[in-house]
Amino acid sequence: MKTTTPGKALITGASSGIGAIYADRLARRGHDLILVARNEQRLSEVAQRIRETTGRNVSIVAADLGKHADLARVEAILRADKDIDTLVNNAGFGAVAPLLEADIERMEQMIGLNVTALTRLVYAAAPGFVERGRGNIINIASVVAISPELLNGVYGATKAYVLALSHSLQHELSGKGVRVQAVLPGATATEFWDIAGSAHENLPAEWVMRADDMVDAALVGFDQGEVVTIPPLQDGGEWTAYEAARQAMSGHLTLATPAARYLQPAGTRA
Numbered sequence: 001m002k003t004t005t006p007g008k009a010l011i012t013g014a015s016s017g018i019g020a021i022y023a024d025r026l027a028r029r030g031h032d033l034i035l036v037a038r039n040e041q042r043l044s045e046v047a048q049r050i051r052e053t054t055g056r057n058v059s060i061v062a063a064d065l066g067k068h069a070d071l072a073r074v075e076a077i078l079r080a081d082k083d084i085d086t087l088v089n090n091a092g093f094g095a096v097a098p099l100l101e102a103d104i105e106r107m108e109q110m111i112g113l114n115v116t117a118l119t120r121l122v123y124a125a126a127p128g129f130v131e132r133g134r135g136n137i138i139n140i141a142s143v144v145a146i147s148p149e150l151l152n153g154v155y156g157a158t159k160a161y162v163l164a165l166s167h168s169l170q171h172e173l174s175g176k177g178v179r180v181q182a183v184l185p186g187a188t189a190t191e192f193w194d195i196a197g198s199a200h201e202n203l204p205a206e207w208v209m210r211a212d213d214m215v216d217a218a219l220v221g222f223d224q225g226e227v228v229t230i231p232p233l234q235d236g237g238e239w240t241a242y243e244a245a246r247q248a249m250s251g252h253l254t255l256a257t258p259a260a261r262y263l264q265p266a267g268t269r270a
């Protein structure tokens with residue numbers, strides 16, 4: 001018989017911002033926690049606060065997910081600990097610099113964290129979830145996944161990857177007891193913006209959501225069974241139409257014959 005008791009949730013980037021709020025909310029939902037980030041002091045403070053307010057077990061793992069050895073330690077935990085039923089892939093950073101003004105070394109680090117680490121953690125967690133017929137993968141993407149012109153293009157591309165991977169995971173794993181959700185926040189009031197190069201206070205206040213409002217909305221989307229949740233999008237029908245158009249076009253994307261508009265006019269062929 002399947003148990004419905006929440007298992008442990010492993011949350012990356014839980015030392016601040018969105019990840020720290022997920023930690024609080026998932027603990028309140030009955031999950032014990034494993035919190036991952038680089039800053040051990042801040043992780044300890046988040047963990048202690050949650051233990052005191054919820055009584056849950058909270059452990060911390062200080063790890064730089066941009067470093068292979070540290071990432072491997074977290075992967076090993078996901079493989080070994082069969083009580084983990086939820087992975088929140090949240091650690092990430094962005095940039096506001098236009099493409100050619102951005103430092104390529106920094107862009108590579110961004111791909112390393114936002115794409116490579118997230119992918120390796122999915123690969124570490126998902127087989128166990130499938131084996132146990134139970135698990136949740138929440139991937140924090142961004143609205144720039146579908147609107148890459150808004151911020152640095154490499155950042156948008158990393159988040160488009162997260163969205164595409166989530167669609168594929170949903171396609172392959174939803175029949176095996178695994179829930180997949182991609183969350184696409186808009187501008188959210190966290191340190192993300194300072195790290196990206198411009199404080200969120202520089203944005204119009206009406207664009208910027210509080211981190212706890214964002215996470216609470218994302219969890220409502222999760223409870224409603226959404227695969228993609230965009231908290232700031234007021235008219236959900238816009239996403240439904242966009243996704244329906246994508247799905248409809250998916251049926252027309254491979255054929256032996258080039259489309260008529262690409263056929264060279266008769267008499268001009270080589």
Ligand SMILES: NC(=O)c1ccc[n+]([C@@H]2O[C@H](COP(=O)([O-])OP(=O)(O)OC[C@H]3O[C@@H](n4cnc5c(N)ncnc54)[C@H](OP(=O)(O)O)[C@@H]3O)[C@@H](O)[C@H]2O)c1
Pocket residue numbers: 012013014015016017018019036037038039040042063064065066067090091092093094113140141142143184185186187188189190191192193195
């Ligand atoms: N804020 C926004 O407007 C916004 C919008 C859309 C999407 N997002 C996404 O939301 C996610 C969370 O960002 P946030 O807004 O909460 O920003 P944040 O407050 O800067 O949080 C980022 C978290 O990631 C951790 N982290 C950064 N580099 C790491 C590394 N190499 N290894 C391990 N952990 C690392 C940080 O902790 P340490 O420094 O302790 O390592 C921190 O806990 C990110 O994926 C971001 O792209 C944010």
